[in-house]
Amino acid sequence: MPDTYMVPEVLAAIGRECSRSTSFPISTSDIRKWALAVYWPETPPQAFIDAEYAPEDFDPFAWGPAKYESLLPEDDGSVIYRHGINQKALGIPEWEFMVGVNGGMDCKYGVRMHAGDVITDVKSVGQWSERQGKTGLMLMTRVVSVWTNQRGEEVKRTINTGISY
Amino acid sequence: MTSVGDSIHPYVVTTTVENWNRFAAINDEFIPHSMDDQAAISEGFPSAFGMGNIQWAYLHNMLRTFAGVNGTIMKLEIQFRRPNTKGQTLTAQGKITAVTDGVISLDIWTQDQEGNQLAHGSAVVRPSTWVPA
Amino acid sequence: MTVNVGDVIPTFVRETGFANWNRYAAVNDEFVPIHMDDAAGEAAGNGGAFGMGNLQWAYLHNMLRAFVGENGEILGMEVQFRSPNVKGQTLTAHGVVTGIEGDVISLEIWTDTQDGLKLAPGSATVRMGK
DSSP: OOSOSOOHHHHHHTTOEEEEEEOOOOOHHHHHHHHHHHHTTSOOOHHHHTTSSOOTTOOTTTTOOSEEEEOOTTOOSOSOOSSSOOTTTTTOOOOOOSOEEEEEEEEEEOSOOOTTOOOEEEEEEEEEEEEEETTEEEEEEEEEEEEEOTTSOEEEEEEEEEEEO | OOSTTOBOOOEEEEOOHHHHHHHHHHHTOOOHHHHOHHHHHHTTOSSOBOOHHHHHHHHHHHHHHHHOTTOEEEEEEEEEOSOOBTTOEEEEEEEEEEEETTEEEEEEEEEOTTOOEEEEEEEEEEOTTOOOO | OOOOTTOBOOOEEEEOSHHHHHHHHHHHTOOOHHHHOHHHHHHTTSSSOBOOHHHHHHHHHHHHHHHHOTTOEEEEEEEEOOSOOBTTOEEEEEEEEEEEETTEEEEEEEEEOTTOOEEEEEEEEEEOOO
């Protein structure tokens, strides 16, 4: 384990755009099934049964994108990074971690998602941080994910924090 | 591979809760004893075990490969005899029992890695590229 | 409906276990061993399988959505996942109004267990439906 994860390669990566994913068109069935799962065992609100719009937490990339491209010259895009970023292609040292967990999310919502919408997700590197934990030095990786719809309207902007130790 | 007594290409899969949960997802079949070791143990089984419907699906996968893209699975019946518990390597197998005018009858079954039959039955298919033996 | 700072909003409550988690894995393609298998969760040091942070995130949305009403909006939300949501816990999503600016309401939000253990604290901003 290094003394610090805040090495020049890590700091230089902040702000770099890593990937662009395009979803399949959202279907009414996608919306309905998502709502059924997150409200189970209760019946979801009728608006979701009718698929008037999608729950804010709905993810149209859940079962894979229609199109995926890496925006990093060092990455051929053959591996799809759904939640994270290709740290190797960013030149981040390949530290060996025992565990990776979801540390939290911070999300600002724009327009709602509806059936028929095609969502584009551009992921970039957010701020990094480190903290001493019970099992040693932990690395906090923040990935910024900006979703827009087919009209270019912003659907949401999320910062996801991954914790590795 | 179209003579009586021939074995057809098996379909092999190591089965865990991951397979079963994915199947539950598409079939809305979230049964405690297929998801949770504790639930299955309380029912007298050694671990969580898979749904019969997914063995049924694996047998179809095997027959579909045998019959070819334009082939037809005409009939299938099986009986479930033993539970498909967590971590078993399940093999779907078939042996030809009759060949009549392009229609092939088979003895079909699934078994674990120790050769114990889990499900047994029969099927009738019409392969797309049947050539008389 | 009049909303005041300090108001406690209606909670969203679920007893959590494989039935919830596997349904969520089904829609989110999140079939991760630590969320499906006690043996895998135990090997990861959590005493058994535990639920996805994303599902707590969804439950907090469900609570806020019921609060803002049909035409309301969830404008933003942030949470930190501090403790695992293990099998059999009764998880409650809570919210308390902390600020009102025009038609935008800020809330402190969190999930906790039946023993009051806070799992995921955070905050949210919403706009009430007309």
